[in-house]
Amino acid sequence: LLKNDGAALPLAGVKSLAVLGMLATKGNIGDNGSSKVTPPYTVSILQGIKKLASGVKVSFCGGVPARSKMLAKNSDAAVVVVGLGAKDENEGNDRDNLTLRPADIELIKLAAAENKRTIVALIGGSAITMDGWLDQVSAVLMAWYPGMEGGNAVARALFGQVNPSGRLPIVFPKSEDQLFKFENKELKVKYDHYHGYRWFDDKGLEPLFPFGHGLSYTTFEYGPPKLDATEFGAGGKLAATVEVKNTGAVAGETVVFLFVGAKNPPVKRPKKDLRAFARVALQPGESKSVRLEVDAQELARFCMMKMDWVLDPGDYVALTGPSADPATLQEAGFSVK
Template identity: 45%
Template sequence: MKLRRLYCVPFALVLGCSSSGTVGSDLERQVEELVAQMTLDEKVAQMSGDTVISGPYGDELWSVPGVERLGVPPLKMSDGPRGIGVLEGATAFPVAMARGASWNAEVERQVGEAMGRELRAIGGNVLLAPTINNLRHPSWGRSQETYGEDVHLLSRMGVAFVQGAQQYVLANPKHYAANSIEDTRFNVNVTVDPRTLREIYLPQFRAAVHEGRAASVMSAYNSVNGQFCGENEALLRGILKGEWQFDGFVLSDFTFGTKPDSARNGLDLEMPVEFVFRDLAEQVSSGTLPEAVIDDAVRRMVRKKLEYELEAPSPVDESVIASAAHLEIAQQAAIEGSVLLKNASGALPLDAASLVRIAVVGSLADTANIGDTGSSSVQPAFVVTPLQGIEEAVGDSLLIDHIAKDVLDGDDLAAIEAADAVIVVTGLTAEDEGEGLIGAGDRLDLDLSPERESLIRDAAAANPRTIVVLEGGGAITMGDWLSEVEALLMVWYPGQMGGHAVADLLFGAANPSGKLPITFPTGLDQLPPFDNVTLEVVYDYFHGYRYLDRNGATPEFPFGFGLSYTTFSIENLQASQTAAVAGDVVRFSVDVTNTGSAAGAQVVQLYVTYPGSAVERSERELKGFVKVTLGAGESQTVEIALPVNQLAYYDVASSAWALEALEHAIHVGTSSRDLPLSTSLAVAAQAPVSLY
């Protein structure tokens, strides 16, 4: 059942909608009628949750009261960056970083829809996802929860998730805004200039609100420019509810996210229980807080309850939970998000028919390693490990020596030396990175542990055909061990079906098509500073590939990079026009050909540069992409649409978006550092322009 949307709902004392009136006015009339019938106490009660957290992520849906006498239903929430956290047996999808690496918004829409179905099946109606914070530095402990370092990629994936989830429940993009440090997240103040804030840290939230039609937003713990996000008037009332005209509701991050001026400045809902908001009724009665503030907050929540028919019976039952269809989506997401980083001498895919014995090495080979144990944790009924996936894939066709440890002895090395191929499964775990306070927190060293680096080196020294399967939530620096292995497959935290995905990729049942959603540096010296100790930090315009490009640094692997078992050519860049004005949408097309012998998928990426700009801008920035699947020898013309207004910069002097009169350079290729095709687009100056 799709929940769009008649607004003709059987709330008590609300008449049916008119068949001749406009839908929007009917909805607002119904909202006003309901709120007008509520007492002050009933309204205030809807502005705080009433469920105490038990455990790191809770063991029941977090509830927010409705008004039973008026038929207004409660809100029922669960975390959900990679699955329904409160539900035992929920589908555990790959982490968002892995899904960002798929560069496939349609698969992400399916993931969001599947999570929405599972939550609705157990009576929930608000999914606390997606996380769309920009990964400013890979040391952030929760890097696994977001889609990457680029604002355009974040926007496309975030919108897709929201649109999928809201077929069944309300989505909740988080954490608004500039949240990317764990260890000081409750107290740190992020100073960020207006251009950087508008162009780098907010566009993905704007996209989620305007394109995705997100019903709610979660504020962050941290402070931005001297005011905590949960009471930040400029962010909440000025930008979100003012400029963007967001008509949904804003809820706090849990326990520590509500502040004394939160309600006055635009926070609508305190979670998970009433604490700061317990005095709201008294403030109204004493005249220190206008009741209009309360009415606006309640109106926003009632509006979304009506719009999305939250009072209606669930259109799905619990048979959808971890159903075959959802597990298939999880496996496909794991396949598409895995990135082949190295494949010397065609080491992969492995041909089982030509092998007699393989060694599967490392403590993580048979460990359920699916991500952080904090608020994003999921409780699947089972997890397919890489070893289990490999065993099922090859059956009895070859011998498998499983060496389930990271420190190898002489017998282990002898078994590795005797193998026809060696698969080392290693990487990071929840002990290395995760949510602050209830998890490992930030990860200051981007290397693997010395023990795990030695595992790779020792295996590679014993057998030159060593393949590394790397797990983790973000960038990992590799030092000199990378040159010692034949192949490297980055699978992130691949979810409960990850073992099947790994086996499919290793043995060629699937072809890697993932692209890095972040830069893999050679070391910390290539990155901006990461400070998770002091309580005052500055976020400037450059991070990720923008930072390396500006500094002329060569990463280990660039943003957008990923190999395949086949080869592609990209030719014949064409533009629908060579000059444009505000409001135009220019369409760029290229011919993509699979020049290899296997079916595969390629991600065509479009970047823009701004020669002669009056303001400092990125050397190149992603503005569009498309993923295309082709059979061997097959060709297809693909198109990327570029709205000209997206080329505007935020002019601080006029507090508006402005297009420059520039000959913009357009570059197309397969990563931020592989852009063989170029053309130009002349854009006329205009200010102000609207981005939405």
């Protein structure tokens, strides 16, 4: 769940629902190359919604502007299902850009102009930029390629039978300008060795959604990291404990990430590296201590001159929180001797 303004989700109290976009009718499970699978059946998002929407009038349009506009205007909420498929990204074909098709963007804008409670369900295998429409919709759910039961899974999230708890395994940029230039047709290209959140940290860029981002239908409070020891040797271990509390009204799950950065490294290193993470399930008002451990040797860097791993002695910082966003992280210092 990437965005959820005004508690647009879950779809509580909805009596009529417009479902827009042809992808809502497709069992869209991804590539047709070597990763292709042939399941015994697939459940589309529209099928999943209709199965769960008891007492809700569900109206569908594949994207015809006039009818889509009418359905969005006359419904309590609108779900726009757009994104990518095997023809857009596959084993032998990369995407030319990270945006949606112009027709998909226009469908989103059309629905959002008519219905303040417009939710976008995105299908795709990687980052999708949202410039020009994100601020017009209430909620965005990234469904990826959800598999044979994907329609039921998405519907359960939309109607609150499941509290979303997924976290982004990549960074979603605001625009392609934040990334290194992609040379789709070149046979040989040299890129910087920083990618993902490390690239954004190094360049001082703020992404659209950071690595680890993901919303819930509840809220969580994260305490600072408490370290077992603030000094240890090469055979030691970094152990951090983080207190997490569910401060909302429904049960939910969250993820605590542990990043580590070297304060004054002898060579250039990323500002932080992911070293551990843990998922925790909490009832409303419940608190739990989450323990994260990292062997000291996992903090080593590979030295090209020695062709071996080297653990640099010195000062480090442990950063914990719900994502790679610096604003969400709390830190504690330690030293390796």
